Amino acid sequence: MSEAPEWLMQGLAHAPVFDDLIGQQHAIEELSLAVAASHGDPGVPGAAMTHAWLFTGPAGSGRSVAARAFAAALQCADRGCGHCSHCRTVAAHTHSDVRAVIPEGLTISVKEMRQVVQLAARSPAAGRYQIVLIEDADRLTEGASNALLKAVEEPAEHTVFLLCAPSTHPDDVSVTIRSRCRVVGLRTPSAPAIADVLARRDGVDPETAHWAASVAAGHVGRARRLARDEQAREQRRQVLALPTSLASVADVFEQSAELLARAKGEASSMSQTRDAAEIEELKTALGAGGTGKGAVGAARGSAGVVKEMERRQKSRATRTERDVLDRALVDLSGFYRDVLARSLGSTAPLLNPDMPGQVDAVAKRLGPDGALAAVDAVLACREAIELNVKPQIAIEAMVMALFAGGQRRRSA
Structure with missing residues (x-):
């Protein structure tokens, strides 16, 4: 893929929506280039933007953070300003044209995926795209993968799919879906980079920030929780006491x-x-x-919904x-x-x-x-x-x- 002009990359690489993506400058540049292509900016190859993306990397590297920031930048007229209604609602998980699939159970079912794919085929209501963000694509069942594959193969004109998974291994993402996505590989952030963000952005004292970053093994969320939560620190101490507690x-x-x-x-x-x-x-x-005429009947009919x-x-x-x-x-x-x-x-x-x-x-x-x-x-x-x-x-x-x-x- 051809490179964008240096002036363009300098202007886009530090868009505010990407501020929480720690130690991933290469990914920020690639995503910024895609955002510029989606706006038709001069000097930017149209091939820089595509309809399906796969974000991979170890736990805590920021896969879902990168995908959500990219979604905000695609919807934002200013390419990720961080303060417009699009950027704020995408960050708050309330944007009408960004449909996030965040599995609460062990898997993502075919029924759930079919519903999301059907809605994603509609024209955008407020933003520039209909975006489907699947935070744990490795939890798709075989049926759900097939339902997603059909949509990725024949996407609607204004639909973008953003998938997050640990790797491109077939155990995480099917080969057919992988082959239709552009892969953005994220790295494990360095401890100094994490400590800097904890201290500068989260207000954690430098000593605690350095300690939390050093013991979190590159997991940004884990470092933030250890720095802020005494209960999390105590739980870690109890777990790590196990190797010296096995006498019988x-x-x-x-x-x-x-x-x-x-x-x-x-x-x-x-x-x-x-x-x-x-x-x-x-x-x-x-x-x-309710106390109206149909209140009893309505309550009886809703039992199944509550049970579900x-x-x-x-x-x-x-x-x-x-x-x-x-x-x-x-x-x-x-x-x-x-x-x-x-x-x-x-x-x-x-x-x-x-x-x-x-x-x-x-x-x-x-x-x-x-x-x-x-x-x-x-x-x-x-x-x-x-x-x-x-x-x-x-x-x-x-x-x-x-x-x-x-x-x-x-x-x-």
Whole structure:
């Protein structure tokens, strides 16, 4: 693809809507070029803009942030000013022509995708495009992928599809959909870049910002939560205490139960208030509390709708619990990565620079082989949970493997 004039890139690369996209200058330039092409700017090749985009990158790199910023810039007459009604409503998830698919359960169903695709084929009501933003395209069922593929193959003139997924691997996005999208690959942001944003934009004190950025393994959202939330910091401390708390088989089951209980408790606290408000709003919309003639009949007829809402909330709670567990497992895998590095004599910076004593103690106990086996056990647990193995079984198997690895090392 030919390059745009330097003056144009200098004018667009720092559009305000892209401010939250940390350490991704290459992606900002490509997206800015596409926005310029969509406006027909002179000197910009029309091929810079296309109707289907796939944003890939590791968790926390900003896939959905990039997609939403791009959606705002495409709708905005000023190419992403950040303060017009288009930019503000896209950021608030309320723009009438930007339809976001954010899976609350384990998958995105074919029914949901068909509804979105049908609506996306309409002409824009207020903006320049109808935009479909799928935040977790790797959760599309086979039927949903097929429904999306047909729309991507034969798009309406003013429809743009923005998909987000961890990678272009067929397990994440089907080959046929991938082949019809332009891929924007995002990188893991550096710790200094994250710390700078936390301090400058979020008002976090520099020391806390540096610490949060250094332990978040490049995950911007995780760093922001650790910097702001004492409860999140305490949960991390409890998770990382596990490797030094396994002295007996009884500890295996006790620590497994505590890890699961913390995940359930956090997921429950995140869901309860939201669920109650949703049910109350739905019942009100369906006429609950009415005293007219048809009030009783309307209430009876709405029972099925309320039940469907409750089913969706239960599915969302399951997804939330698994996301919380996965976050804990990512922290744990980072700890054992540090253990492996230290046991091999590496001088690479620790992912957990605030825990050098614990890392060294576990490294001395496990050695390189034991540390590698521990990393494998944690990663196997993450994969098992993703494949719908019951979390209790997956967690207990992992913790038992961690305990057994330490015991073998002691007896050697």
